[in-house]
Amino acid sequence: MDIKRVEYTSSAATVVGTGSSNIINECSWTDVDAMRAVKPFANSYAISKTITKKAALEFAEKNGNDLVTVIPTWIHGTFITPQTPGSVSSSMEMTLDNVANAHIFLFDNPNAKRRYTWTSTEDLKRSSLSSKRLLETGFKYKYGLEDMYDGAIECCKQREIL
Numbered sequence: 001m002d003i004k005r006v007e008y009t010s011s012a013a014t015v016v017g018t019g020s021s022n023i024i025n026e027c028s029w030t031d032v033d034a035m036r037a038v039k040p041f042a043n044s045y046a047i048s049k050t051i052t053k054k055a056a057l058e059f060a061e062k063n064g065n066d067l068v069t070v071i072p073t074w075i076h077g078t079f080i081t082p083q084t085p086g087s088v089s090s091s092m093e094m095t096l097d098n099v100a101n102a103h104i105f106l107f108d109n110p111n112a113k114r115r116y117t118w119t120s121t122e123d124l125k126r127s128s129l130s131s132k133r134l135l136e137t138g139f140k141y142k143y144g145l146e147d148m149y150d151g152a153i154e155c156c157k158q159r160e161i162l
Helices: 032-038 044-062 086-090 096-108 122-126 132-136 145-158
Strands: 006-009 067-072 114-118
Touching: 006 044, 006 096, 032 044, 044 067, 067 096, 096 114, 114 132
Parallel strands: 006 067, 067 114
Antiparallel strands: none
């Protein structure tokens, strides 16, 4: 079997612990040493996700593999897991369908390389998280905030969470 491209859904935990108030995007990395110094056990998720992602990217580059990652900052909308995703219950700001669309878009785009940060919509321009690089590839959001909230609320109602 000849694998042309691997896509990896990452985590915002790999970019948000930068200790910077500047724009956070796919060029940002969580500062693992700072996380370890503050609260290593409380930050173990962010530390492990960051180390794993860097290792995957280094492995792909060293071995000539085409690895593209999507960094969803918050996921909101309908969900397929039996448990409510933490981001749905806490922030309710993103949708899984839009993350899936970003993966499909990047998979089909032969010029896609390395990391892309995905935020919910351009409505989050006031946020320090930036999807500029993803949007510059031509990606278009399929769902707006209203669709995302409606989907998440309906899914939670169906599962008797709300």
